[in-house]
Structure formats: C-alpha cells, structure tokens
Amino acid sequence: MLFSIVMPVYNSELYLSEAIESIINQSIDFKKNVEIILIENNSIDNSKKICEEYASQYPTNIKVIFQDKPNVSLARNTGIKACSETSEYIGFIDSDDKISLNAINDTLDFFVENPDINLAVLPLFFFEKKRGEHSLNYRFKKNKNIINIMNDSNSIHYHIGGTFFRKKSLENTGITFNEEMDFWEDVLFINSFLIEEKKYGLIPTAKYFYRKRRDGKSLVDTSWFKKNRYTFLLKHGYFQIINRSIEEFGEVIPYIQFLVLQHLKLFILQKYNTLVYEVLNDEEQNEFFKELYHILEYIDEKVIIEQNMKTYLKEYLISFKRWGYPVKKLIQLGKLEDEKIIITNWKVQKFSLILSASLSNEESVINNENSIYVIYGGKKRKIKITNKQKNIVIWGTTVRDRRYSSFQLKIPLGVMNFRFVVERESDYIALNKVNVLNKIFRKLTRI
Structure with missing residues (x-):
C-alpha cells in the first residue's frame, strides 16, 4: 500500500x-x-x-x-x-x-x-x-x-x-x-x-x-465547557510548543508566535470570553490569567499588531501583555479616521430615504462631545443618535464604548452620494462615502 x-x-x-x-x-x-x-x-x-x-x-x-x-x-x-x-x-x-x-x-x-x-x-x-x-x-x-x-x-x-x-x-x-x-x-x-x-x-x-x-457537538464546539480548555491547554499546548521552539532555535520564532496567538485570541472574542467565569472557579480563573500573562511574554507586540483581527482585540492583548489582568487601561492603536459607519437599514418614506446606521467601533469611538454629520450636495446635516448599543467588554474591561454609535438620518430622494463626517475639537474628520445606487442594487440582487 x-x-x-x-x-x-x-x-x-x-x-x-x-x-x-x-x-x-x-x-x-x-x-x-x-x-x-x-x-x-x-x-x-x-x-x-x-x-x-x-x-x-x-x-x-x-x-x-x-x-x-x-x-x-x-x-x-x-x-x-x-x-x-x-x-x-x-x-x-x-x-x-x-x-x-x-x-x-x-x-x-x-x-x-x-x-x-x-x-x-x-x-x-x-x-x-x-x-x-x-x-x-x-x-x-x-x-x-x-x-x-x-x-x-x-x-x-x-x-x-x-x-x-x-x-x-x-x-x-x-x-x-x-x-x-x-x-x-x-x-x-x-x-x-x-x-x-x-x-x-x-x-x-x-x-x-x-x-x-x-x-454543535463536535470536539471544538464542546471544548469551551471543559476545564482543560483553559490553563491545561496553556501549559501543555502553548508552552509545550514554545519550549520546543526555544530548544531548537534558542528563541520563539515568529511562526510559533503567530501559531499561538492565532489560537489564543479566541479566548477574548465576544462569543467565548465570558465562559471562563462559568467553567472555572475563582482560584482556577486566577491561575488561568496568570499563565496567559506568561504566554504573552513570549509574543512580540509587533506580532500582535500584524494579526488579522479587530483593532480593539489588539489593544486589549497588548495592554494585557504589559499590565496583566485585570486590564485597567488600554493602549490606543485605532484612529477615528479609519472607522466606518455601516448602513443597517433603509426605507423610502414619501420623498426621502430613512436610514439607520451604526459606527462599526472596530477602530475607535465617539463620545457625547462629538457630533456626526452627513454631507450631500454642499449641505451638512446633523445626525440624530437613536439608541445606545451594548458596549464591547473583554474580561471586565470595556474596550469599546458604543453608547453613541447608532444613528438615524433622512436623505432626500435623488441624492446619490453622501459622506459621514465627525466633528471633534472643532475639526472635521471625513469617514466613509455612501453610494445609494450601489445599496439599492445590492438589496435587489439578494431578493
């Protein structure tokens, strides 16, 4: 054979x-x-x-x-x-x-x-x-x-x-x-x-x-509810491969850093990060966070920044690496200029488009001192904040405040392009431009 x-x-x-x-x-x-x-x-x-x-x-x-x-x-x-x-x-x-x-x-x-x-x-x-x-x-x-x-x-x-x-x-x-x-x-x-x-x-x-x-009964799906998915994995999985790299190369090579970090980041995703409190008791939680801190000692901040993940996750990991658990202050990597506003819903009402929109909050945040405007045809209209979204929290630390992230706006029919702008400290920061025809076409193609 x-x-x-x-x-x-x-x-x-x-x-x-x-x-x-x-x-x-x-x-x-x-x-x-x-x-x-x-x-x-x-x-x-x-x-x-x-x-x-x-x-x-x-x-x-x-x-x-x-x-x-x-x-x-x-x-x-x-x-x-x-x-x-x-x-x-x-x-x-x-x-x-x-x-x-x-x-x-x-x-x-x-x-x-x-x-x-x-x-x-x-x-x-x-x-x-x-x-x-x-x-x-x-x-x-x-x-x-x-x-x-x-x-x-x-x-x-x-x-x-x-x-x-x-x-x-x-x-x-x-x-x-x-x-x-x-x-x-x-x-x-x-x-x-x-x-x-x-x-x-x-x-x-x-x-x-x-x-x-x-x-939902695969080993991957059910593993989050087992104690050995936490500290045991860090000690016998992450540390084991880290030590093998040190033995072979005298260092933790970037490949192994990427390997560990790609998996480690799952712990802080919204879907999973609260489970540590459900599965582990207080003593086990302390041990887990201590071991996680030691793991991050072997991972360069540059490697974290190069990861394909949301900016607030990078900020949290680097902050955890620097100061440990609980994270009481966050470094800031994201820029408001890179933030995007997403159209979540729209409808035609008489001679207007009524749009609901949301700040993605992947990069940065706005607060009650900021104002958001929509600009079209030389006009600037202030947008109304409609509701408070749920904050993004990782292990007790609010990594993105989303209280001012949802909006509603009215655009006259016939306006084909408009842009979102944020006012911050008397300065105007241009965010993404929206093409109405593209939005309509995409909706029609999904019907």
Missing part, C-alpha cells in the same frame, strides 16, 4: 459512511494503493457495526481496531502503529469529514515531485452548518507550493484533517500525539514535526471538507 489513512471513530454513525466512501472512491486505485485504519473508540451508536461492514467488504484495505477508552490522541497513535510496513505515506481524516476525489492522487504527485518535503496539507472547506473556506486558505493562493516556516511566519498550519506525512520521516522523529490532550493535540503534533522539518507543502488542487455539525 502507498497510503495509510488513520481515522478515529466515535459516535459517527450519521457521517462515517460518507467519510469512508470519499476515500474508497478516490481517483487513485483504492484497492491497490490505499488502506484505511479505523480506530473505533467504544461508540454507543452504530459506528462499530458500520466499521465492521466496511472491513468485511474490503478485508485487504480496511482494518478495524477496537479501543475501550474514547481518546482521540491514543486512537491516532494506535492507528500510526497499525499502518502497513510497506506504506509510504500516512494521512489523517476525521470520521465526520471527507476529501475531494482527487486528494490522494494529487498528494502522491506532490510528494513524488518534491522528495525533500515530508509533510503536505490540503485546503480546508466547511460544509453542513457552515459553508465557505477556512481563513488560513490564503496560503494556497500565493502561487507557491512550499512553505518555509523560517520565512513565512504567518503561514501557520493547525488541522490534522487533510494532513499527510512521509511515513518514514514521521517514524524517525518519534513524535506522538499527547494522550493527555483531547484538544489542540493535533496542533502540537504537526508543529513539533515542523520545528524539525522547517518546511511543508501545499496542495491547492485538492480539498478537505470539514463538517461543522448542526448539532
């Missing part, structure tokens, strides 16, 4: 066949070139039966290993050990995901054409509850198929799904999945390998399809 595909299985009866069939139906000859190693983690649904049925149908190509304890890291380690001695490449596919039919053939072509590269990855696309492509897919659009982590510090790789290794190289490193971890274990595994290898390949012609479940 050329390829061994390792697939942990746990309560995946609704998706398992689709995952397996996506491998069986590959453009490369499945029976001659591919084996699937199914590690059944003592599921309580029909997953075990489905595994057995496929193994009986393809006895030469599909192995089933039964594991009493549900442990994804142990399952993958077991799967690696069970790969045929003759296989040359090991790939990982989760039991609720799938791959494009050309994936394995294109991966083989890449490894043949690049004999010095021992790790290659597929671009990731979401399906089911969420659609579209992963934000890290920008790597596959750079007109190059090899990433050197010493030069491409922001071309980080996270997901074990759709990741392929040369089997011999993986065995030579002796790297295994940390069996105490059931989250971020794949990031640690992949990037421990990359710290030694320095390079990895991109296969833009193939696709890995990552299922965002409608039931």
Whole structure:
C-alpha cells in the first residue's frame, strides 16, 4: 500500500459512511494503493457495526481496531502503529469529514515531485452548518507550493484533517500525539514535526471538507465547557510548543508566535470570553490569567499588531501583555479616521430615504462631545443618535464604548452620494462615502 489513512471513530454513525466512501472512491486505485485504519473508540451508536461492514467488504484495505477508552490522541497513535510496513505515506481524516476525489492522487504527485518535503496539507472547506473556506486558505493562493516556516511566519498550519506525512520521516522523529490532550493535540503534533522539518507543502488542487455539525457537538464546539480548555491547554499546548521552539532555535520564532496567538485570541472574542467565569472557579480563573500573562511574554507586540483581527482585540492583548489582568487601561492603536459607519437599514418614506446606521467601533469611538454629520450636495446635516448599543467588554474591561454609535438620518430622494463626517475639537474628520445606487442594487440582487 502507498497510503495509510488513520481515522478515529466515535459516535459517527450519521457521517462515517460518507467519510469512508470519499476515500474508497478516490481517483487513485483504492484497492491497490490505499488502506484505511479505523480506530473505533467504544461508540454507543452504530459506528462499530458500520466499521465492521466496511472491513468485511474490503478485508485487504480496511482494518478495524477496537479501543475501550474514547481518546482521540491514543486512537491516532494506535492507528500510526497499525499502518502497513510497506506504506509510504500516512494521512489523517476525521470520521465526520471527507476529501475531494482527487486528494490522494494529487498528494502522491506532490510528494513524488518534491522528495525533500515530508509533510503536505490540503485546503480546508466547511460544509453542513457552515459553508465557505477556512481563513488560513490564503496560503494556497500565493502561487507557491512550499512553505518555509523560517520565512513565512504567518503561514501557520493547525488541522490534522487533510494532513499527510512521509511515513518514514514521521517514524524517525518519534513524535506522538499527547494522550493527555483531547484538544489542540493535533496542533502540537504537526508543529513539533515542523520545528524539525522547517518546511511543508501545499496542495491547492485538492480539498478537505470539514463538517461543522448542526448539532454543535463536535470536539471544538464542546471544548469551551471543559476545564482543560483553559490553563491545561496553556501549559501543555502553548508552552509545550514554545519550549520546543526555544530548544531548537534558542528563541520563539515568529511562526510559533503567530501559531499561538492565532489560537489564543479566541479566548477574548465576544462569543467565548465570558465562559471562563462559568467553567472555572475563582482560584482556577486566577491561575488561568496568570499563565496567559506568561504566554504573552513570549509574543512580540509587533506580532500582535500584524494579526488579522479587530483593532480593539489588539489593544486589549497588548495592554494585557504589559499590565496583566485585570486590564485597567488600554493602549490606543485605532484612529477615528479609519472607522466606518455601516448602513443597517433603509426605507423610502414619501420623498426621502430613512436610514439607520451604526459606527462599526472596530477602530475607535465617539463620545457625547462629538457630533456626526452627513454631507450631500454642499449641505451638512446633523445626525440624530437613536439608541445606545451594548458596549464591547473583554474580561471586565470595556474596550469599546458604543453608547453613541447608532444613528438615524433622512436623505432626500435623488441624492446619490453622501459622506459621514465627525466633528471633534472643532475639526472635521471625513469617514466613509455612501453610494445609494450601489445599496439599492445590492438589496435587489439578494431578493
């Protein structure tokens, strides 16, 4: 066999066949070139039966290993050990995901054409509850198929799904999945390998399809409600990869800083940042914030600024890095000149357009001393503040005051362009211009 595909299985009866069939139906000859190693983690649904049925149908190509304890890291380690001695490449596919039919053939072509590269990855696309492509897919659009982590510090790789290794190289490193971890274990595994290898390949012609479940019960979705998603992850995930970088290079290289920061920033997003108070008790919270402060000591402020995230998140992280928790004062990176006003609703009323608008608050804020105007046809009209929006708060610190961020305005029909302007200290700051025809066209095209 050329390829061994390792697939942990746990309560995946609704998706398992689709995952397996996506491998069986590959453009490369499945029976001659591919084996699937199914590690059944003592599921309580029909997953075990489905595994057995496929193994009986393809006895030469599909192995089933039964594991009493549900442990994804142990399952993958077991799967690696069970790969045929003759296989040359090991790939990982989760039991609720799938791959494009050309994936394995294109991966083989890449490894043949690049004999010095021992790790290659597929671009990731979401399906089911969420659609579209992963934000890290920008790597596959750079007109190059090899990433050197010493030069491409922001071309980080996270997901074990759709990741392929040369089997011999993986065995030579002796790297295994940390069996105490059931989250971020794949990031640690992949990037421990990359710290030694320095390079990895991109296969833009193939696709890995990552299922965002409608039931919200994936490991990623449920991890936020587990204690080991917090301090344990910082100590055994972030610090572990930081220390590996220091051991290899004598420093935390920018690639590893980007890697940790890209994940760490999830903690402060509006969707998740209050959960730390729900999941951890007071003592555990203090330990978490202390460890997070130590992690940020290894991340340069320049790296934070270069991140693709909202300005107020950068401001908070840098402030946390400088002064710790709780953050009592914020540095200011954003400029009001870069702020945008967004049209949230509009309607025609007699001979006017009635518009509702909102300051995005990604960059800066206004207060009760500021006035906002709309300018059109040489006229300047003051805008009425209509309601108070909810402030943006991170761990008790208000990072954006939004009390003066919602407006309502009336524009005469026939006005095709207008601009928002903020008055601040007798100075006028021009914000974004609005084209009414474009707004109407976009609304019509969505009908």
